Amino acid sequence: MAHDTSYTDQKFNVVGTRVKRPDGVDKVTGRARYGADASAPGQLVGLILRSPHAHARIKKIDTARAEKLKGVKAVVTSADMPDLNVGNRDLFAVLENCMARDRALYDGHAVAAVAAVDMNTAKQALKLIKVSYEKLPHVTDVDEAMKPDAPIIQDWVFTVGVEPTPKKPSNVSMRSEFGHGDVEAGFAQADVVIEKSYKTEQTHQGYIEPHACLASLGPDGQGELWVTTQGHFVFRNTCAALLGLEVSRLKVTSSEIGGGFGGKTHVWMEPVALVLSRKANRPVKVVMSRDEVFRASGPTCSTSIDVKIGATRDGKITAASAELRYQDGPYPAIWGMLGAMTSYACYDLKNVKTVGYDVLVNRPKVAAYRAPSAPMAAFAVESTVDLVAAELGMDPVDFRILNAAKEGTRASYGPTYGPIGIGPTLEAVKNHPHMRAKLKKNQGRGMACGFWFNFGGQTCTDLNVGIDGSVTLTVGTIDVGGSRAALGLIAAEELGIPYDMVKTNVADTASLGHNDMTEGSRGTFSSGMAAIFAARETIEVLRQRAAVMLDVPVEAIEWKEGQAVATGLEHSNLAPLTLKEIAAKSPTTGGPIAGHNEVVADNAGVSFASHICDVEVDPETGATRVIRYTVVQDAGKAIHPDYVEGQFQGGAAQGIGWALNEEYIYGKDGCLQNAGFLDYRIPVCSDLPFIDTQILEIPNPNHPYGVRGVGETSIVPPLAAIGNAVSNAVGVRLNHVPMSPPRILKALEEAANS
Amino acid sequence: MSGVLVSTTINGDAVEFACPQNETLLNSLRDRVGLTGVKEGCGTGDCGACSITLDGRLVCSCLVLSAEANGREIGTVEGIAQGDKLHPLQEKFIEHAALQCGICTPGFLVAAKSLLERNPNPSEEEIRYGLAGNLCRCTGYDKIVRAVQAAAKEMRKK
Numbered sequence: 001m002a003h004d005t006s007y008t009d010q011k012f013n014v015v016g017t018r019v020k021r022p023d024g025v026d027k028v029t030g031r032a033r034y035g036a037d038a039s040a041p042g043q044l045v046g047l048i049l050r051s052p053h054a055h056a057r058i059k060k061i062d063t064a065r066a067e068k069l070k071g072v073k074a075v076v077t078s079a080d081m082p083d084l085n086v087g088n089r090d091l092f093a094v095l096e097n098c099m100a101r102d103r104a105l106y107d108g109h110a111v112a113a114v115a116a117v118d119m120n121t122a123k124q125a126l127k128l129i130k131v132s133y134e135k136l137p138h139v140t141d142v143d144e145a146m147k148p149d150a151p152i153i154q155d156w157v158f159t160v161g162v163e164p165t166p167k168k169p170s171n172v173s174m175r176s177e178f179g180h181g182d183v184e185a186g187f188a189q190a191d192v193v194i195e196k197s198y199k200t201e202q203t204h205q206g207y208i209e210p211h212a213c214l215a216s217l218g219p220d221g222q223g224e225l226w227v228t229t230q231g232h233f234v235f236r237n238t239c240a241a242l243l244g245l246e247v248s249r250l251k252v253t254s255s256e257i258g259g260g261f262g263g264k265t266h267v268w269m270e271p272v273a274l275v276l277s278r279k280a281n282r283p284v285k286v287v288m289s290r291d292e293v294f295r296a297s298g299p300t301c302s303t304s305i306d307v308k309i310g311a312t313r314d315g316k317i318t319a320a321s322a323e324l325r326y327q328d329g330p331y332p333a334i335w336g337m338l339g340a341m342t343s344y345a346c347y348d349l350k351n352v353k354t355v356g357y358d359v360l361v362n363r364p365k366v367a368a369y370r371a372p373s374a375p376m377a378a379f380a381v382e383s384t385v386d387l388v389a390a391e392l393g394m395d396p397v398d399f400r401i402l403n404a405a406k407e408g409t410r411a412s413y414g415p416t417y418g419p420i421g422i423g424p425t426l427e428a429v430k431n432h433p434h435m436r437a438k439l440k441k442n443q444g445r446g447m448a449c450g451f452w453f454n455f456g457g458q459t460c461t462d463l464n465v466g467i468d469g470s471v472t473l474t475v476g477t478i479d480v481g482g483s484r485a486a487l488g489l490i491a492a493e494e495l496g497i498p499y500d501m502v503k504t505n506v507a508d509t510a511s512l513g514h515n516d517m518t519e520g521s522r523g524t525f526s527s528g529m530a531a532i533f534a535a536r537e538t539i540e541v542l543r544q545r546a547a548v549m550l551d552v553p554v555e556a557i558e559w560k561e562g563q564a565v566a567t568g569l570e571h572s573n574l575a576p577l578t579l580k581e582i583a584a585k586s587p588t589t590g591g592p593i594a595g596h597n598e599v600v601a602d603n604a605g606v607s608f609a610s611h612i613c614d615v616e617v618d619p620e621t622g623a624t625r626v627i628r629y630t631v632v633q634d635a636g637k638a639i640h641p642d643y644v645e646g647q648f649q650g651g652a653a654q655g656i657g658w659a660l661n662e663e664y665i666y667g668k669d670g671c672l673q674n675a676g677f678l679d680y681r682i683p684v685c686s687d688l689p690f691i692d693t694q695i696l697e698i699p700n701p702n703h704p705y706g707v708r709g710v711g712e713t714s715i716v717p718p719l720a721a722i723g724n725a726v727s728n729a730v731g732v733r734l735n736h737v738p739m740s741p742p743r744i745l746k747a748l749e750e751a752a753n754s
Numbered sequence: 755m756s757g758v759l760v761s762t763t764i765n766g767d768a769v770e771f772a773c774p775q776n777e778t779l780l781n782s783l784r785d786r787v788g789l790t791g792v793k794e795g796c797g798t799g800d801c802g803a804c805s806i807t808l809d810g811r812l813v814c815s816c817l818v819l820s821a822e823a824n825g826r827e828i829g830t831v832e833g834i835a836q837g838d839k840l841h842p843l844q845e846k847f848i849e850h851a852a853l854q855c856g857i858c859t860p861g862f863l864v865a866a867k868s869l870l871e872r873n874p875n876p877s878e879e880e881i882r883y884g885l886a887g888n889l890c891r892c893t894g895y896d897k898i899v900r901a902v903q904a905a906a907k908e909m910r911k912k
Contacts, residue, residue, distance in 0.1 A: 024848035027856035028840065030791015030831035034857055037790040119781070120774055206891045208795040208803055209857040258793070258857025259891050290796040481854035481892060642851035646893055650854065653894030677800035677889060685895040686879075686886040 015493045015705060018642045021485040022503055023256070032256045035212030035228030040283035043214070044073055044115040046276050047122040048269055048286070049129050050296060051104030051111050054138035054362040054670025055151065058102055058131060061112055066128040071121035074280035075129070076113045081275055084244045089156070093331040095242050097365045098271045104133065105153065105330035106362045107671040108295025110269065115276040115284045138362040138670040142327040143304050145171040145361045153330050153360040171360040173332035178340050178413045179353035186319025186351030190310025192391045198380040200719070200737040201663035202302040205369050206654070206682045209258020210293045215273035216283040222249045223274060228257050230264040230478055231517030236509045242271045253508040254478045261654070262368030263298030265517050294675035299664060300369035301326040301335045305380040309388050317403045319351040320344050324377055328358050329365040338373035341413035343381050345451035346422050346608060348409040362670050368519060370651060371452040371712035375658065375719050379737055382448035382720030386727070396724070397430045400449060421634025421698045422449060422608040428694055429610045434630045443616045443627065444729025450609045450716025454709035455520025456601030460513035461530035463491060463538050465593040469580030471495065473504040475527040476515030481711070482643035483523040489639055490528045490705065494535035496562035497579055513598055521709025524639055526601035532704050538595030545589040546577045605700030605708035609633035611652065611717040615725040622745030624726060626656055630692040636700040636708030648714045649691040655718025657683045663738050758821045764789070765833025773820045780804045780815040783830065791831040791860045795889065802888030805861035806830050812868040831860035834867060842905040843867055852901035854892035861888050866902045874910055878903070
């Protein structure tokens with residue numbers, strides 16, 4: 001596919017090489033400190049009491065016996081966490097999710113907390129807290145929650161996005177619609193129309209490190225929080241607002257983070273830890289158990305989706321529509337909206353309409369999970385796309401190529417695309433040897449496409465040159481998968497120095513300006529952009545210092561390959577000055593040498609991927625094994641190819657788990673039945689094959705190096721790719737994820753009986 | 755609850771600590787001995803992040819009571835490097851980008867070292883099943899398996 005080759009062919013010295021990460025030795029020796037690895041003098045153990053009911057009125061909480069227990073230093077309920085932002089529904093929802101008030105809204109909702117001198121005392125204290133509940137009717141299924149007679153979860157929620165504004169509260173918090181053209185006219189032109197409904201179950205991000213923090217807050221309103229988070233600046237702002245603190249008086253340090261995938265973009269028990277600490281006037285460490293992680297933090301939505309696609313005999317899609325119902329847990333969110341936005345983003349459609357519904361249920365508050373909302377929509381759409389292609393007798397890759405979005409396409413969610421990678425990833429799939437490999441009995445091959453927006457956001461970065469010429473790059477986005485190495489490469493590239501001369505650090509909130517959450521695949525994109533601009537500012541300072549040292553006008557100094565070079569014939573006798581030489585003289589030429597950048601890194605550059613998957617289905621048991629997997633994705637520019645491949649592989653593996661195994665299982669009582677890694681089974685090493693990757697580089701014109709975010713898109717296609725592969729293996733179309741052995745077996749039996 | 759005194763050898767050094775009877779070895783190692791390289795991912799023996807060796811046998815330290823470790827030898831991630839020399843597995847994990855967030859890495863290294871001690875030349879399948887008790891959510895295991903293969907090859911040269 002054609003794209004701007006001059007731009008593509010940017011020459012790099014260190015960018016694109018596979019260097020060692022700066023935190024490598026710390027992480028292979030056990031030295032790296034994560035959320036639960038910090039301690040403070042006089043530290044207490046904090047524990048949280050959680051609701052055993054899906055929905056219940058909290059009539060009374062009696063903490064007297066717990067408070068009297070020797071060694072208990074603080075007991076906290078919602079009475080200790082008043083709403084200081086009256087009228088701000090968003091902040092109230094965060095506060096109420098951290099600590100239930102008059103009602104527990106899901107199994108696992110926090111209702112009280114204790115801080116005690118040790119774990120045994122804290123556990124004993126939890127048992128001494130008596131909560132009187134009155135059980136209320138609950139609803140956990142998204143379609144059930146939309147029915148008119150469903151129990152209302154929030155009486156202050158009235159459906160947004162419908163006319164006229166409803167007078168009765170509803171579990172449907174928002175209706176959102178996207179698209180263009182006339183879908184009815186489009187379906188009328190179609191020779192083939194396929195309509196199908198799908199369901200996907202709720203999954204958890206499954207980071208191996210549970211939420212953990214060490215909070216210290218004094219009666220003077222000053223505090224510190226050490227926490228595993230995807231955004232310590234945002235955590236600071238949120239905690240300060242909830243607790244009535246000044247932002248500047250709360251220093252938040254992000255620990256090493258043991259996985260997040262979106263689940264560590266929200267505060268959960270951190271404000272509670274701060275309140276416990278303030279009340280006890282001692283540091284308090286709170287570490288969630290795995291049970292708490294599953295019951296009370298971050299899963300993604302379960303969904304129910306209807307798709308309709310029409311096409312002509314020659315393979316052109318004439319119209320496409322979808323209705324997407326996503327549950328958000330007990331608080332309004334935008335996950336259904338994002339599903340509606342992403343569903344058809346891969347295609348060039350004249351007539352398209354998607355309607356998303358955000359729905360409240362008695363499940364934990366939903367958090368982002370890697371390209372949030374897109375995998376479920378892609379499962380529904382890409383499964384249907386395969387069905388349409390089959391009905392037309394067309395090759396599914398050719399059918400997608402024929403209908404793929406390209407530069408200039410008006411996306412189904414509104415904007416017009418610049419240079420994009422969907423076409424090239426599809427061409428790469430078509431030409432990949434994987435597509436021609438032979439399959440055996442009960443094996444099948446499927447492919448699917450995926451899209452993610454990618455985000456930019458507020459970013460602040462410092463670059464300081466040391467007296468020895470080594471460079472400290474200080475960023476405020478957290479490093480969850482090797483971004484410090486990538487950012488070091490970028491700074492080295494821009495300055496023209498070896499990678500080893502740059503050390504990248506993640507600063508705490510007292511040491512750098514605000515940075516938004518590290519989400520939307522923005523870490524390397526936005527901090528990379530800020531690092532480039534900070535390095536360019538540094539080069540200006542270096543040129544000025546060189547001019548002083550060489551006694552020539554600054555205009556005569558050029559920065560070339562890490563050196564200040566005086567240009568012009570009259571200066572030809574002057575030797576270039578290296579960064580080291582300029583740094584050594586800095587105390588007498590104007591002081592420290594540094595560059596800074598503050599930017600809102602917009603235009604992150606949309607991302608597309610196409611995946612190929614081979615599965616083998618055991619017709620006796622319904623068990624499905626992925627036997628070969630290939631990821632093709634556009635990275636814009638791969639700064640550190642190892643970690644780009646790692647993102648592709650990790651996303652695919654999470655998608656495979658989602659497609660085949662993982663699901664939240666709720667009982668009739670609305671309680672989660674599998675809140676542990678034994679019963680919520682994520683893929684293990686023996687479940688997976690090697691995951692092949694192919695990195696395409698279609699530069700993002702809005703980034704100096706062409707970078708697009710790479711972290712998320714890889715989880716979008718797997719559900720559909722596996723569904724299509726299963727269908728091709730055993731001739732049954734699964735419309736319910738996960739495609740667990742019982743579901744596949746049931747589908748096989750139904751097919752055999754019909 | 756009365757405590758117990760535990761005398762062990764950890765990474766070759768004699769270590770004594772006192773703890774409650776019901777304390778897991780994982781918590782004692784982390785909170786009393788200061789070996790926070792031993793990670794807790796689940797506390798139920800499902801994730802392998804707390805993998806250690808007990809008298810040379812690979813175990814989840816969250817499933818062992820500290821009292822059971824009395825008189826026994828414990829090996830943790832902190833004991834894998836020899837002085838300033840990294841173990842080939844540690845070298846290869848860094849070289850092959852076999853870690854992203856790194857929280858599972860200590861457990862994987864302990865488990866992989868134990869595997870290679872038992873089987874210096876494992877097939878891909880033997881590596882995959884040998885490490886099936888350790889969960890990684892970031893990498894899809896691809897680069898971990900490659901790093902273990904590369905380390906095994908390196909170690910066989912010696």
